[in-house]
Amino acid sequence: MITNSRLAALGLFDTRVPRYTSYPTAPQFNAAIGADSHRRWIAAIAPGSTVSLYVHIPFCRRLCWFCACRTQGTQKDAPVRAYLQTLQAELALLKQILPDGVELARLHWGGGTPTLLSPTMMQDLAGAIAAVAPLAEGAEFSVEIDPNEIDAARLDTLAAAGMTRASIGVQDFDPQIQQAIGRVQSYEVTRDAVAMLRARGIRSLNADILYGLPHQSRGRIADSVQKLLSLHPDRVALYGYAHVPWMARRQAMIATDSLPDPQQRLDLFETARRLFVWDGYDEIGIDHFATPQDGLGRARRRGGLRRNFQGYTDDSSEVLIGLGASAISRFPQGYTQNAAATSAHTGRIRAGEFSTARGHAFAGDDALRARIIEALMCDFRVETEELTTRFGAPRAQIDQLFAHANHQFDGLLELSETGLAIPPDLRPLTRLIARSFDAYELSKAGHSPAI
Ligand SMILES: C[S@@+](CC[C@H](N)C(=O)[O-])C[C@H]1O[C@@H](n2cnc3c(N)ncnc32)[C@H](O)[C@@H]1O
Numbered sequence: 334m335i336t337n338s339r340l341a342a343l344g345l346f347d348t349r350v351p352r353y354t355s356y357p358t359a360p361q362f363n364a365a366i367g368a369d370s371h372r373r374w375i376a377a378i379a380p381g382s383t384v385s386l387y388v389h390i391p392f393c394r395r396l397c398w399f400c401a402c403r404t405q406g407t408q409k410d411a412p413v414r415a416y417l418q419t420l421q422a423e424l425a426l427l428k429q430i431l432p433d434g435v436e437l438a439r440l441h442w443g444g445g446t447p448t449l450l451s452p453t454m455m456q457d458l459a460g461a462i463a464a465v466a467p468l469a470e471g472a473e474f475s476v477e478i479d480p481n482e483i484d485a486a487r488l489d490t491l492a493a494a495g496m497t498r499a500s501i502g503v504q505d506f507d508p509q510i511q512q513a514i515g516r517v518q519s520y521e522v523t524r525d526a527v528a529m530l531r532a533r534g535i536r537s538l539n540a541d542i543l544y545g546l547p548h549q550s551r552g553r554i555a556d557s558v559q560k561l562l563s564l565h566p567d568r569v570a571l572y573g574y575a576h577v578p579w580m581a582r583r584q585a586m587i588a589t590d591s592l593p594d595p596q597q598r599l600d601l602f603e604t605a606r607r608l609f610v611w612d613g614y615d616e617i618g619i620d621h622f623a624t625p626q627d628g629l630g631r632a633r634r635r636g637g638l639r640r641n642f643q644g645y646t647d648d649s650s651e652v653l654i655g656l657g658a659s660a661i662s663r664f665p666q667g668y669t670q671n672a673a674a675t676s677a678h679t680g681r682i683r684a685g686e687f688s689t690a691r692g693h694a695f696a697g698d699d700a701l702r703a704r705i706i707e708a709l710m711c712d713f714r715v716e717t718e719e720l721t722t723r724f725g726a727p728r729a730q731i732d733q734l735f736a737h738a739n740h741q742f743d744g745l746l747e748l749s750e751t752g753l754a755i756p757p758d759l760r761p762l763t764r765l766i767a768r769s770f771d772a773y774e775l776s777k778a779g780h781s782p783a784i
């Protein structure tokens with residue numbers, strides 16, 4: 334049994350570590366990768382193949398204090414309408430170079446709050462996307478939904494456009510906590526949103542909730558989880574609240590002394606985790622839960638769980654194209670990221686060019702390290718044979734990498750002939766263990782990578 338103080342000594346409570354939704358992580362991207370690379374990599378997509386498309390809508394009607402997402406509050410439709418025109422122009426640029434016959438295996442609208450679009454705006458956007466790349470047979474179309482910002486007309490429009498999955502923001506059901514984080518949302522509002530989604534045939538429904546919120550206690554998080562379970566979500570994302578007021582200025586509204594300390598955070602996570610497991614949910618990676626029938630649970634059992642910018646996914650597409658301000662695209666050749674500010678993004682697109690501001694071209698052992706990190710984040714283990722066959726890496730190199738990581742964690746990892754695994758007691762350290770394979774983070778910290 335590994336105690337909390339041992340976990341703390343190994344670095345759990347005092348280090349800011351990436352969430353590893355990509356490798357290298359976005360802060361490592363560089364400005365040498367621009368629109369040229371983005372164009373070239375899109376043009377290299379195989380004709381007739383399927384890809385995934387992410388569309389970013391960086392607007393919300395309300396700005397919740399706790400939220401660290403890059404999003405802009407607006408009560409007016411004019412900026413949203415202007416942004417949609419930019420998206421249409423970006424889609425037109427894509428159409429010029431996208432090889433023939435490409436279809437979408439996945440389409441995701443995220444934000445911000447995509448559901449602040451009016452039904453007409455939603456129809457126009459869905460139509461413009463379909464004119465460039467239609468949904469493939471059996472495709473999944475998912476939308477992030479704020480239960481406060483949705484109604485029957487908008488849901489009908491999304492359903493008619495082919496929405497198959499939805500993700501709702503809940504955060505916590507406790508009224509005092511909701512007040513403290515600037516996000517008031519009654520149980521009834523959430524319940525009604527779920528009912529409206531189910532009535533439109535949504536079979537895969539995700540809910541986001543948070544641990545580590547102000548005033549959260551074991552009893553309160555247990556109560557929130559029970560309320561959530563009464564709504565039978567297919568998936569749950571249980572994120573740790575990230576308090577970063579120097580990046581997300583509105584978080585200054587949240588009193589730091591009302592936040593649980595790191596030991597309490599771990600306890601809150603564990604309380605929620607146990608309730609989901611008792612209720613029959615499968616644990617998915619470090620912070621998700623899914624019913625055994627859900628796609629994520631099935632993917633985990635067959636070893637097909639992946640990590641992308643939205644977190645855990647069963648999407649196996651090699652290409653993910655990101656549209657809109659700050660959106661990131663992934664190609665077999667590397668990553669590209671659009672200009673983060675809406676104004677900069679709009680300026681470039683209106684001038685007839687993609688707004689790619691930074692990115693990363695895969696080189697050296699990036700692909701090998703990316704797979705090790707993804708496998709640890711998804712499966713808590715990585716197989717030596719997969720690495721030697723897929724990447725042609727010599728066994729000695731893999732052994733050296735694993736031994737180096739194990740040494741950093743006092744020999745507590747499970748190292749064997751077949752690979753490396755993180756024992757259950759050490760799982761709270763998964764992001765830290767993944768970071769020990771991150772050559773960019775290591776060189777930033779002044780250490781030389783193991784190989
Ligand atoms: C785009 S929102 C979800 C959709 C919709 N806008 C809503 O609020 O219902 C993204 C999610 O990111 C998570 N999130 C935002 N800020 C966070 C923070 N500071 N720490 C951890 N998770 C956060 C929340 O769980 C939130 O539901």
Ligand code: SF4
Pocket residue numbers: 392393395396397400401402404444445446479502
């Ligand atoms: S939590 Fe959702 S609605 Fe609230 S500010 Fe963030 S993106 Fe907007």
